[in-house]
Amino acid sequence: MADAVTVDELHPGDHACLTFTDPDERLDLVAEFVADGLHRGQRVICFTDSLSPDELAAELAMREVAAVAAIGSGQLTLYASHDAPAVEGGATAERMVALIAAERHRAARRGVPGLRVAADMCWAGRPMAVDQLLTFERQAASLFTDGRLTAICQYDRETFDAVTLAFAADAHHKTIAALAYHDTPLLRICRQHRPAGCASPGRWTTRTWSRSARRSPRRCGWTTTSTSTSPSCVSSTSPPRRPSCRAPWRCPRRAG
Incomplete structure (x- = not known):
């Protein structure tokens, strides 16, 4: 069973699940995750589905994250799930995992102290995509073994059913929760x-x-x-x- 932690308790190599109902609460947690990665000098990638990359950049900036500067320097990249270079033709488990693996390898080759990924999983809530979600989570697990990758997968409770959310929780080492x-x-x-x-x-x-x-x-x-x-x-x-x-x-x- 996954351990429940706050977002600032994550460590390199953690694969965490965030299930949410309130979009603002989610964005606050994602902003903290991104800001911490930028502060550590890590490469940060956000896959966004419910918001466009420009909208997500504005939300991060509103939450005091230096998103524009980080995007300009190449430290931060915001991808719409269907527009990422390796997922042309639509997001699939294999394409998403291949892209993350390539970015992880590139960061290591350049001496960057780790890769952070924040993934909005709404793309997997579309018809015929649930099986891709199961494949993605299982294949992605192998990328965390050396501690160079840290990721939060975000699941909207209004998009996914209870069975899928239960699988998502079991497929991750940790679950993120706001401190109430x-x-x-x-x-x-x-x-x-x-x-x-x-x-x-x-x-x-x-x-x-x-x-x-x-x-x-x-x-x-x-x-x-x-x-x-x-x-x-x-x-x-x-x-x-x-x-x-x-x-x-x-x-x-x-x-x-």
Whole structure:
């Protein structure tokens, strides 16, 4: 069974699976993975399907990743799954594995300290492609033996069925999970890597909360700062609510 880790706990040679529901949470984790690889001087490749390469570059830049400069220097490459040079004619397991193997060999020959791959696996969710997914994951496993390749395969829960997601989890050494500080059906607060802080996926970010508090500190129910690594206040006796100028719940630290 795969070990569950946060994205900053990955090591060279790890083959990790990321299953996600919230696209922003996924992009935050991918941005941290890419930024760490660039910082280490590694070659970084992103296969993107749900977003175009230009859209992904913009998302990375918005998350404080120097994507444009890295693309210009050749350290970072963003491929649409169907446009990668080795997968002309459509993504297949053999073509994808061959491309990654070639990039891994090229990085080693140039003295680059490793290759990172972030793969959006939505291409395998199309009709007749699921068998390619199984082949890809099995064949790709042999590329991780020398520790020069680190990869995250991303699976959208709205694209893949439960059986496929279970296979994906079993086919990887590790699974990536966001660090959640508070997780209930009503509210989820998790660590945001880029920029550093906390986020409530799909609703509010810490910067939004902080700006609301500065504009109306007397009316805003709770606040947190954009540099904190945990929620500044989560009541153990009262359920936290989505920030609102009319929220009756108040932070116990501010009471009185």
